[in-house]
Amino acid sequence: VTEEQAVEDLRLGREAGLEFLMAEHEVRALRVAYAITGNRASAEDVVAEAFLKAYRNIGRFEAGRPFGPWFLRIVTNEALQVIRRSRRAERVYALLGRQSDRTPDPLEQVETNEVRRRVLGAVRELAPNERAAVTLRYLLDMDERSVAETLGWPVGTVKTRLHRARAQLRDRLGEDVNMDASGERRR
């Protein structure tokens, strides 16, 4: 089975196509969703919903093009929606006079490399759109044009958001940005 055949199966409403596409794209999508939402359960929700959206909207997918970028766009939009929804839920708690505790992800808690833990914490503090751009740029190693295509933003917007994100990260991390992974100062 090729990806093209799997997409054609989806157009015909056959679930075999879904099985193939999940096997090919699920892990990468989960990692992106996890890096954006910071929560494993949310990442699973995001990716499951993204596959269902791809299934329902396969008619909009342009035949002959790679499925991956189109699907990744659904995943990132869905992940951003999850963050917004969680902020809205917090607004409901605010109306009740409450505020939710943002408990750190367990992996951040057990991250023994102090510098890396601070880096992840600083990424978590970025605005959702900037976090999404940083994730695609540095986790998937995409260039700015690919990030723009995936997120559906103009290239200039991507450049601005990445620039702003890096400035904020440098500001928050201070001298840490000159440390290497082992905690040694870079020359």
Added chain:
Amino acid sequence: VTHEHDGLEPMLRAALDDYASHGIRGRRPAVRDRVLAGATPRARRSRRVRRVVLALAVVAALLALATGAAIAAGVLTQPIVQVPVEVWQQHFAQEHHGSTGKGTIQPAQVSGLAEAERRAGFHVRTLQGVDGAELVQVTSGSVVFQDGSREPEVDLEYQVGDTRVSVTETRDPHPNTPLEVPGLAPNMHIETIGGSQYLFQLDTYDPAEVRDVQFKTTDGVVFSVNFFGPHHPDNPSGGPGGVDHAFAVGAVRGLS
């Protein structure tokens, strides 16, 4: 070391790669199960059919409004009052035995409607009165406070044509009090519909579109009804847009 040559970018690559690959080591069976369960024939309805359903729902709501036909308000609400922030905080401390501590959102579980209602212990209102509303997911969870009190909440996700509607229902431990709001942002206003009061929040890119409506019922459940319409062209984030006013009103009145 200049910015262009400092260690930020390699550090980001390493940290994100390490974080994502340790957090997600492989495929998750729950994803496959949910996708296959959700790919039902009903879910395959064509976009055109869903659009027609949405258009009919909007036309019905507009006709009813234009002719002055009585649509029973889905719920009766507590009044919404604006109070100074200090008063708002003081009330919170009184309600929680002097504690100003935070509530912790407990992990939510996907469940059926009956199960969610049983766990919540209150009547969960659904979009029964909205034509074409398809219930996609029910999630139940709770909020726990430092004084040990726990309040249930239920989240319903609907698809209405091309629009997603999320209804979050959280029990207020003080059912008989008004819904207090510490001031209104420029894109927020209070509307009285059928004798009930609703807090409307409009889209920041298009004030003709409604993003969410919040209110508290007379039996003490706080609602947040959020709308995710088609993407607005002026919104550079690529995110969803809101819905028109008639749709939002139809949704809150369709709750029962």
